[in-house]
Amino acid sequence: MSSMQDQQDPTMLGLRTDGTQVRRPLSPHLQVYDMMQMTSALSISHRITGVIWAAGTVVMVWWLVAAASGPVAFDRVQWFLGSFVGILLLMGVTAAAWFHTLAGIRHLFWDAGYGYDIPTTYKSGRMVLVGTAVLTALTWLALLLSW
Numbered sequence: 001m002s003s004m005q006d007q008q009d010p011t012m013l014g015l016r017t018d019g020t021q022v023r024r025p026l027s028p029h030l031q032v033y034d035m036m037q038m039t040s041a042l043s044i045s046h047r048i049t050g051v052i053w054a055a056g057t058v059v060m061v062w063w064l065v066a067a068a069s070g071p072v073a074f075d076r077v078q079w080f081l082g083s084f085v086g087i088l089l090l091m092g093v094t095a096a097a098w099f100h101t102l103a104g105i106r107h108l109f110w111d112a113g114y115g116y117d118i119p120t121t122y123k124s125g126r127m128v129l130v131g132t133a134v135l136t137a138l139t140w141l142a143l144l145l146s147w
Contacts, residue, residue: 038121038122038125038126039121039122039125042103042125042128042129045099045103046099046100046103046104046107048096049096049097049099049100049103050100052092052093052096052100053093053096053097053100055093056093056096056097059081059089059090059093062077063077063081091136091140094136094139094140095132095136098131098132098135098136098139099128099132102127102128102131102132102135103128106124106125106127106128109124
């Protein structure tokens, strides 16, 4: 066994350029992000809305299982989803779905190598935010008009 210890061992000690030791985080974590920066805020929001979107699919499965289970179960789900809390939940899932979709399209452009310069990054970020608001409003307007 070597007496030399790897600097990237589980203690996560590293060396600065001047030779002093520093404790490093296990991975880039919240302390390395500037939350007032659009790119960081949208990146974290994209991850959060992915979780919300996944939770929304659980609600949809609940609704489908209730529909298959019979009128009593379906009426209970419909009552909850039609309540104030249920409508807020559905609006939130709708906004999360649109945000996650638009941010995902933005990431696809980045994967293709487009839009990495700072002005384009901020412009596309603003487009994601405006697009989320507009598409969520249009979705709910269409829903309310057809209700």
